[in-house]
């Protein structure tokens with residue numbers, strides 16, 4: 001609870017304008033993009049400088065008040081839900097790009113910069129920041145960093161962890177630290193930069209980041225292939241990569257997703273097909289033409305019924321936008337849309353898609369699957385209704401079976417969405433008891449009083465996927 005005395009001290013740090021605690025304001029920060037989870041914070045604070053963050057954290061630590069860092073709240077793991085109350089620390093004022101360094105190929109920026117704004121700023125200078133989560137027009141770089149966000153270009157270019165070179169962060173004690181920087185080779189002692197990436201706001205607050213940039217590829221082209229079954233699409237993915245072609249993007253949609261997306265964006269997709277792959281390659285004109293031709297041949301050889309190459313970059317972009325709209329399109333079907341993030345080795349793609357279909361049938365649920373096929377990172381998505389408690393129970397059982405199947409196939413419970421609350425009960429399955437114990441000890445070293453984003457990542461009961469809406 002925030003006493004009047006503590007409130008006065010916090011207000012003296014940021015001013016009344018940036019201390020929000022009316023019912024409406026608190027309600028607006030009681031949930032994020034994850035369905036089923038909601039809990040009221042005591043206050044929302046919007047700091048403007050690192051020094052302010054340090055002072056707030058120091059006070060919160062002294063008074064044992066939870067701190068929940070928040071970018072745009074688009075995470076899908078319940079990561080910014082204030083499940084134990086406390087202060088939501090909204091980093092939206094850290095929204096400046098301080099420098100684009102054309103000699104070192106880096107950008108230094110605040111964590112509140114929106115991902116696609118960074119894309120545009122660096123592309124205007126012929127540079128390229130590849131990670132592109134589907135939420136890139138809303139999500140912040142700080143949120144991406146804390147979740148280790150991926151996106152459609154992960155196959156060729158990797159994910160957020162591959163681009164974070166340096167960080168400034170604040171510990172609950174109020175200490176301000178720096179790790180990494182502009183040096184390509186820069187690990188002295190433990191790699192604190194990598195440790196902070198994916199830490200989901202449980203260790204400290206990121207107040208500045210330096211990211212790696214690449215030269216902007218000269219051109220890109222898009223190919224689309226439709227299949228009468230799932231296996232042929234999966235084989236195309238495998239065969240393309242074993243032929244030593246690494247496309248920038250290899251996205252998969254099953255028939256159910258195709259139907260919904262087509263209804264939403266009116267592309268005229270051949271809806272009798274069982275699955276489709278959306279493949280993009282970038283590079284020089286010559287490389288792109290050669291690769292797209294070879295991929296088209298591979299797709300046909302693996303049984304694709306229709307193979308089309310987008311004639312213009314605009315047509316290619318239209319297809320990519322359609323894929324990015326998959327979650328929005330699916331959420332029109334029923335009141336609650338639950339999307340998961342099971343990931344398997346590429347060679348198990350067809351197997352996991354079939355397994356998801358089997359599990360959806362078993363629990364009589366409406367489930368669609370789409371995702372980053374090249375990474376083996378699928379998003380089985382269940383359209384349901386949170387008011388129907390009996391059905392939600394079946395949804396939870398079905399997702400548990402999907403997680404177990406992914407682990408059995410050598411995969412993981414989350415490819416890019418993080419653990420948060422949604423998957424904390426399953427973390428032990430992935431990292432084992434000893435792994436969990438070490439992580440908890442690391443957390444205690446950073447945050448001995450447990451104020452940083454409590455109730456996330458580590459399960460505190462045996463109940464699975466507990467619904468905490470209140």
Ligand SMILES: Cc1cc2nc3c(=O)[nH]c(=O)nc-3n(C[C@H](O)[C@H](O)[C@H](O)COP(=O)(O)OP(=O)(O)OC[C@H]3O[C@@H](n4cnc5c(N)ncnc54)[C@H](O)[C@@H]3O)c2cc1C
Pocket residue numbers: 032033068069070071072073074075076079080091111132133134135138139140141142143144145146147148149150151152200201202204205206207327328416417453
């Ligand atoms: C339509 C849609 C599509 C999506 N597509 C993708 C996708 O393709 N790939 C993908 O990886 N994800 C995707 N996501 C998930 C989500 O967008 C990402 O997780 C994103 O990186 C979150 O950014 P955010 O600014 O919204 O962060 P938030 O949701 O606000 O926060 C995410 C986590 O980061 C912590 N945090 C935020 N800022 C800081 C900070 N400065 N310091 C410390 N911790 C901090 C929070 O406490 C929380 O744990 C999608 C989500 C939606 C709704």
